[in-house]
Amino acid sequence: MRLSALIIRLISLVVTFFGVAVVVFVLVRVAPGDPIAMMIGPGASPQDIADLRALYGLDKSIPLQFLIWLGHVVRGDFGTSISLRESVTEVVFGRLPATLELAFLALAIAVVIGGFMAILAARWRGTATEAGVDLFNGIALSVPDFLWGLTFILLFGVAIPIFDISGRVTPTLELPFVTNFFLIESIVRLRFDLTLDLLGHMLMPAMALALPLAAVISQILKTSLKEVMHQDYALIARTKGFSETYVLLHEALRNAVTPSLTVIGVQFTFLIGGTVIVERLFSYEGLGNLAIDAVINRDLPLIQGIVLLFAVIFVGVNLAVDLCYVALNPKLRHG
Template structure:
């Protein structure tokens, strides 16, 4: 097991280097001069422009810039944001809890509901429950996320007034940042209504972000369950006189979870992409919104640093999923 983890950790290095190259090249392929964008409408004298290019190292050949960047990374230096003049890592860490909180709630909702819906559809195969669940899953999977978000905002925020339109917390509440996770901080603050406000702010973004993963997980669970339910060991389980709940919930689901865990892991990467859209729509101060803002400002350091850090998170999640896979599948564990 230790060898397996070590091997997986070693594999992260070439993947990480590949991502640095992609992130580095990708941002430089965007049209627009970052120095001119910084200057805004006032413009710059050619001398000042050249001086700034030199200051940021943009006058160097591309390979040199890349080598400098990698050298910086190994020192833990992800660069300094052009626009805020603060280290990229510091900015990332300030926003990451917001995204993590949202992504965690979304994947939790998607997994719990998705697995439940998939199991129900498989057990009642061909019934109206199956048709309805899979119909909803297909709609959920096909729906553009921004449109779905707008529909929800119109229904629940504008018309019914049940949930706030945007942000993470009501303006009436102020409490110090302890963990960066609003649910925990609001709870710790002990201020009446603060926790409820944090929950209410989370509901719509969570639903929006969870929709596509939920649909995918439900469909995957259904097909995995259908396969497992036809296995001989299911007949053995029933021949023991076990209750249907135990036969389905333990014997079938445990086996069906093997592909589902992989799917959930893959959905985390999809979630990071979805977070960028969802955060923009709900003005959620996480890394998605930060990245979008930085792209429009051509903040090279932030975009490449942010991309890299997001990629790191996805890689770590994938590693966790691989380890979890070993937990749910004994055939992998002992190899």
């Protein structure tokens, strides 16, 4: 990617981020409900309410509030949570690792399932196997992630209780964590008892998030594989006596993955957004669960901080995908 193109892309990301900041700031303030009225007691005097509004800067005009808030955001200060009385930055980044671990586990599951289904369908194209894969894709994609979550709770949490359906980790365990990346740290510390416990809590919400994404990956990769299998290099490999499976895995797969990369990146951002409802279903202590609490409590600084962080993740993932796509495609790299 040329330097000028990269600079233009970075500028567009800054403009996007600013636009998101304006929209979320205005929307949370014109929405009905007064956060001060929700946090103050019924016997408070008008002066108490006025003092509290002044404390959180809500007594100023919306444009002035935005400029003051934006100035703090540029310095990394997202304000103080109205409901939690803590720094928004500390609260948000304290919950972010849990959501990232859940999202990446869901992505890994989706890539494995989707890739396996696509390879099956491409290998036995035109048979009942491909029809079965298409049926799986249709069902997995038509059922939303939160409904998958409810199904898993009923099946594996109630009917056959083999997985935990609430929380992130069993509280009674010894938790010697230094960071909030519990899963990663448990592996590094060789505390595999904690690793298994964490995975036991994460597996069902991760599967609920992964299945719709797996269907998308399967369909896109299957289409790419079927196209690549008719290319010249695949035909040449067949004439050399290589089996169809060898041609698929060693010749076609590496060329078919690249077109799927952009789709996976875009879908991953939607997957992170989907954690909001799924985390609530499983009482998972992540950013999505925190977002719902912030909306219920009309916690304006916390809502703004969470939405902006989601926006940063969205634009960051898309930029990373673009760079990876260019790195894997020499024509774009030198174009």
